[in-house]
Amino acid sequence: MNIVVCVKQIPDPAAPQSFDAQHNLDRSGKLILDEADTYGVEMALQLVDTAGGGGVTVVSMGSANDVAGLRNALAMGAAKAVIVSDDALRGTDALGTAKVLAGVIKRDLPDLILCATESSDGYTGTTPVQLAELLGLPSITFAKSVSVEGSSVKVNRQTEAGYDEVTAPLPCVVTVTAGVVEPRYASFKGIMAAKSKPVEILSVADLGLGDETGPKGAREEITAVVAAESRQAGEKYVDEGDGAEKIVAFLESIKVL
Amino acid sequence: MSIAQLWVVVEPVNGSLSTTSLELLTQARSLSSDVSAITWGPDGAGLAAQAGEYGANTLYDVGALGEALPGAPVASAIAALVASRGAPDAILIPTSYDGRDIAGRLSARLDRPVLTNVTGLLDEGGPVTEHPVFGGSQTVRAHFTGEGPGIIVVRAKSFAAESGGGSPASVESAPAGDLGSTGSATILTSHVEERTGPKLEEATVVVSGGRGLGEASQYVLIEETAKLLHGAAGASRAIVDAGWVPYSHQVGQTGKTVKPTVYIACGISGATQHMVGMKGSKNIVAINKDPDAPIFQIADLGIVGDVHKVLPALIEALKARG
Numbered sequence: 001m002n003i004v005v006c007v008k009q010i011p012d013p014a015a016p017q018s019f020d021a022q023h024n025l026d027r028s029g030k031l032i033l034d035e036a037d038t039y040g041v042e043m044a045l046q047l048v049d050t051a052g053g054g055g056v057t058v059v060s061m062g063s064a065n066d067v068a069g070l071r072n073a074l075a076m077g078a079a080k081a082v083i084v085s086d087d088a089l090r091g092t093d094a095l096g097t098a099k100v101l102a103g104v105i106k107r108d109l110p111d112l113i114l115c116a117t118e119s120s121d122g123y124t125g126t127t128p129v130q131l132a133e134l135l136g137l138p139s140i141t142f143a144k145s146v147s148v149e150g151s152s153v154k155v156n157r158q159t160e161a162g163y164d165e166v167t168a169p170l171p172c173v174v175t176v177t178a179g180v181v182e183p184r185y186a187s188f189k190g191i192m193a194a195k196s197k198p199v200e201i202l203s204v205a206d207l208g209l210g211d212e213t214g215p216k217g218a219r220e221e222i223t224a225v226v227a228a229e230s231r232q233a234g235e236k237y238v239d240e241g242d243g244a245e246k247i248v249a250f251l252e253s254i255k256v257l
Numbered sequence: 258m259s260i261a262q263l264w265v266v267v268e269p270v271n272g273s274l275s276t277t278s279l280e281l282l283t284q285a286r287s288l289s290s291d292v293s294a295i296t297w298g299p300d301g302a303g304l305a306a307q308a309g310e311y312g313a314n315t316l317y318d319v320g321a322l323g324e325a326l327p328g329a330p331v332a333s334a335i336a337a338l339v340a341s342r343g344a345p346d347a348i349l350i351p352t353s354y355d356g357r358d359i360a361g362r363l364s365a366r367l368d369r370p371v372l373t374n375v376t377g378l379l380d381e382g383g384p385v386t387e388h389p390v391f392g393g394s395q396t397v398r399a400h401f402t403g404e405g406p407g408i409i410v411v412r413a414k415s416f417a418a419e420s421g422g423g424s425p426a427s428v429e430s431a432p433a434g435d436l437g438s439t440g441s442a443t444i445l446t447s448h449v450e451e452r453t454g455p456k457l458e459e460a461t462v463v464v465s466g467g468r469g470l471g472e473a474s475q476y477v478l479i480e481e482t483a484k485l486l487h488g489a490a491g492a493s494r495a496i497v498d499a500g501w502v503p504y505s506h507q508v509g510q511t512g513k514t515v516k517p518t519v520y521i522a523c524g525i526s527g528a529t530q531h532m533v534g535m536k537g538s539k540n541i542v543a544i545n546k547d548p549d550a551p552i553f554q555i556a557d558l559g560i561v562g563d564v565h566k567v568l569p570a571l572i573e574a575l576k577a578r579g
Contacts, residue, residue, distance in 0.1 A: 129361025138442040162450035168442035179498035219403030231555040239562025244570035
């Protein structure tokens with residue numbers, strides 16, 4: 001069972017975010033593995049374990065100056081990482097990203113492709129399904145659980161009303177929510193082993209792509225960034241046994257009580 | 258050039274169109290006099306009156322999908338319509354599980370870009386989208402630069418749904434065609450998670466809990482407070498993902514958008530993902546142990562304290578009032 005997990009290295013979400021002059025998200029600081037991707041990595045490792053053979057490859061796009069995030073996935077147990085890194089990729093949109101990921105994945109199609117439902121920085125949330133369409137594969141999004149049964153995958157998929165049990169033949173693209181598994185912490189042994197695991201760095205040209213990426217491929221642009229109508233912070237009190245009283249008074253003032 | 262033609266993907270839910278679909282139709286008809294809708298399901302034609310009432314002239318019906326997930330067949334049908342009828346200026350799609358699937362599939366099929374998390378739509382000689390960024394502190398405006406149709410995925414409650422009093426839309430069949438293996442994901446069974454009390458999206462009071470509750474059993478504090486205030490109980494993504502409460506309780510980016518009279522956030526720090534779903538509330542009360550929690554930046558009343566002390570006291574106070 002070979003599984004590709006698409007992962008993204010993102011700026012620390014706890015740090016303040018900003019745009020650069022081209023209205024791209026500033027990614028000049030330290031990058032980390034998107035926490036949303038750790039669930040897919042863990043799920044993949046468990047599925048490979050259950051299958052009793054195969055391996056997990058993480059595939060990414062972005063700057064390869066800092067691959068600590070990919071090393072983190074390798075330390076968890078992934079066998080290798082591939083990252084497409086190229087100045088020409090700056091400003092690539094979701095569809096362009098899907099084309100790049102598809103370019104890597106179709107070189108050696110795995111049995112299953114796992115992605116997060118959306119990244120924690122851009123949260124467009126369409127790349128995995130675009131990827132599935134480009135690869136001509138079925139997709140199941142918003143998985144709460146994933147199991148492989150023979151040559152098909154079975155997923156509990158979130159719905160507005162609850163969840164659906166959904167199945168699709170392999171190979172398939174599945175997006176996982178954070179509820180799917182509890183990601184492991186990398187062990188010391190894992191961290192040491194990750195140092196010698198392969199990280200393949202590819203360019204856009206290596207994939208035979210060109211104008212599909214970057215701002216030219218994006219075919220949409222930001223025209224303005226304006227301050228949103230902001231809410232002002234109101235009163236803030238440290239609870240000294242009177243917190244509930246203050247809430248009741250507030251609810252009375254807005255006539256909810 | 259202004260907006261000549263818009264298509265809207267409208268989702269069937271229990272024999273009616275989803276509220277977000279009606280919101281999109283309402284906004285579409287304010288921007289263009291030529292609005293068409295696309296739907297699917299066993300009784301697409303039965304939705305023509307409602308689609309027309311809210312602004313669609315034509316309703317394209319993909320038909321019954323059997324047990325297939327809608328993403329691939331509906332996207333395929335729309336791509337065929339673009340080929341046969343010509344491209345509209347934009348295709349509007351509700352932010353929902355199936356809506357996002359349709360948008361992703363359609364984008365790749367048509368090789369056209371997609372803009373998501375849209376909360377505003379203007380006509381500035383063509384469609385201009387608005388997107389909240391950085392926890393809603395700023396708004397990005399964007400537009401498509403290439404050939405249409407651009408695909409626009411709009412969040413719930415971005416617009417008010419108002420009947421336009423239009424006559425029923427004329428129904429035309431829009432078959433999905435051959436999907437190959439892309440259409441092979443099928444639903445085996447559906448599970449409905451029941452909830453009691455007012456609906457989260459419609460309640461005037463919403464009481465939500467997050468990680469600060471500590472453990473699943475403490476969620477009862479949220480439910481009891483909500484009940485005493487005749488409100489609905491909500492949750493952050495963290496505790497839904499942790500399995501403490503069903504997904505139907507989730508407020509935020511990937512959950513429900515709520516705009517109650519008052520939103521009471523208990524043990525919720527205020528991740529961007531959560532704030533996007535509740536910052537439109539008229540009033541916000543936050544209870545959190547961390548005085549620096551981002552939720553306090555948007556709270557009208559902030560209580561820095563332990564939810565395990567404040568909520569029981571609040572419950573007692575509300576009970577005492579009868």
